[in-house]
Amino acid sequence: MAYSDKIIDHYQNPRNVGSLDGNARNVGTGIVGAPECGDVMKLQIQVDEQDRIVDAKFKTFGCGSAIASSSLATEWVKGRTLDEALQIKNTDIVQELALPPVKIHCSVLAEDAVRAAIADVKQKKEQASPRPAGAAAR
Amino acid sequence: MPAQNGVLPAKCTRCAAELLSPVVCSGCQSIYPMPSGVDHFQLLGLERTFRLDEARVKASFRALARSVHPDHFTGASGEVAALATRLSAAVNEAVAVLSDPLRRADYLLTLAGGPSAVEVREVPGSLLTEVMILREQIEEARSAGRNDELERLRATLSASRGAALETVAARADSLPQASLEERREFRKLLNSIRYYDNLLSEVSVDPMHAAKTTHD
Numbered sequence: 001m002a003y004s005d006k007i008i009d010h011y012q013n014p015r016n017v018g019s020l021d022g023n024a025r026n027v028g029t030g031i032v033g034a035p036e037c038g039d040v041m042k043l044q045i046q047v048d049e050q051d052r053i054v055d056a057k058f059k060t061f062g063c064g065s066a067i068a069s070s071s072l073a074t075e076w077v078k079g080r081t082l083d084e085a086l087q088i089k090n091t092d093i094v095q096e097l098a099l100p101p102v103k104i105h106c107s108v109l110a111e112d113a114v115r116a117a118i119a120d121v122k123q124k125k126e127q128a129s130p131r132p133a134g135a136a137a138r
Numbered sequence: 139m140p141a142q143n144g145v146l147p148a149k150c151t152r153c154a155a156e157l158l159s160p161v162v163c164s165g166c167q168s169i170y171p172m173p174s175g176v177d178h179f180q181l182l183g184l185e186r187t188f189r190l191d192e193a194r195v196k197a198s199f200r201a202l203a204r205s206v207h208p209d210h211f212t213g214a215s216g217e218v219a220a221l222a223t224r225l226s227a228a229v230n231e232a233v234a235v236l237s238d239p240l241r242r243a244d245y246l247l248t249l250a251g252g253p254s255a256v257e258v259r260e261v262p263g264s265l266l267t268e269v270m271i272l273r274e275q276i277e278e279a280r281s282a283g284r285n286d287e288l289e290r291l292r293a294t295l296s297a298s299r300g301a302a303l304e305t306v307a308a309r310a311d312s313l314p315q316a317s318l319e320e321r322r323e324f325r326k327l328l329n330s331i332r333y334y335d336n337l338l339s340e341v342s343v344d345p346m347h348a349a350k351t352t353h354d
Contacts, residue, residue, distance in 0.1 A: 031266045031267055031270055032266065033259075033261065033266045033269065033333065034259070035255060035259055035261065035329040035332045035333060036255065036332070037336070038269075038332060038333050038335070038336025038337070038340075040266055040269050040270050040273060040333075042270055059270070059274075061270070061273040
């Protein structure tokens, strides 16, 4: 199977490999997996006060396409707001990396990981600063 | 008990002997096309249960495989020879599914109405985090050349897999009465075993061929 230069580049020189402090209030962690191949992907994002993603890290145990997809996803989310990052679609990843059809599920995994990380940080922020009860009645 | 659901002929239409399997007569050894809706258990003349006796599965398979073997039908019409080939494939598929506990459990879940592995991809609780940590530990142990640690991880994984399979065994035979929610939980359990299997192959793989991670 012929892989695109972009997949090979991301696989050989993955961007943003590593971890952020998962306990930090401004860090969201998404861990997703694909039972059929056993791949697991952890993607973390760090946001500033304006909900803009200032850093992203990933760690993926899986095939080259899964690594390339998550590496690309971390590049793409940086600098975006959470809502903008939610616009990233797996089909964009497929197109950018020219993923073969049998590897499309890897891009789905990366999209799921981004969404899970966003959901995690949003939930943390809500818990940390709950809207005052009865605020609307004032 | 091939005729348990009432749709299968109980006797051979040629010699009137009992049919031991829906596709073979025990008397004249005539072969029959697979009646629609016959499952792997019925094909092999086995009770539909997770707790199969392995020796019985093998014995049933051997007898049936011999009866439908295409070599016995080389002189027969093209139609019968083709039927023998199809039946042989079906018998081989049935034994492959029923002899493997994980595939057998998967098959019982499918017979009970699913969900499929495509429909439910989740795993129980915090298993993914656990898998992530185990992967990291395997990687660290490997790069440090700690074979004792790898062996310890392999033993832990093997025990976790065993425990999950025991839960599967305890629940598999109540699947026909289980609610959709219970069947979804069962699928998650099967998914977890697939992760364990993957980890186990990772922990025992030759380090020279283990260049599958992102890490330096």
